[in-house]
Amino acid sequence: MEGTLWYVLTGTRGGRNRIRILQAIDERPRNAHQLADDLDLDYKTVRHHLDVLLDNDIVDKSGDDYGAVYLPTDRVRANWETVERIFERVE
């Protein structure tokens, strides 16, 4: 999991925005529209990043497609020190 987090959040082109999404949903679970508004990102960009995060078991969604709310997975919660170390680098 640690390696996945470093790779998905710091090794790819979209890492920076995925970190912002993870920070936002850690603060408060949100749906894709809210994330797009709150982070001032394109809706499609947010959907793409959420799909990557879902694929890598970093976020979960609760509810059905439209309006589904995203939140960090238990697996990420268990590795939260790594996530915080990554967050610190972005300050």
Next chain:
Amino acid sequence: MSLWLDAASAAATLNVVLLVALVGIWARNYLEFRSKHPLGLLVFGLLLLAENCLSVYYYVIDPQVATLLRSAAPVAGRAMTFVQILELAAILFLAWVTWD
């Protein structure tokens, strides 16, 4: 013979273009995060870029030696083209996952 040399030239050139883009992404991420993951990718990318710049020089810019060696040992020349194309496939794959 010249077809094999052309294929190697094209693959080496594409490799340089792709690697410049990838090294750009990894360098930006390293500068931002200062973590070892993008650093490892950056160092790997730079070394592979150096190798491919050498190939571009050897195949495209000054192909005299390559032509001479390839006519002396055509099988070795084809093998080198094959190596270049395998590298292109590897880099394309890496570009696909990094572009995300």
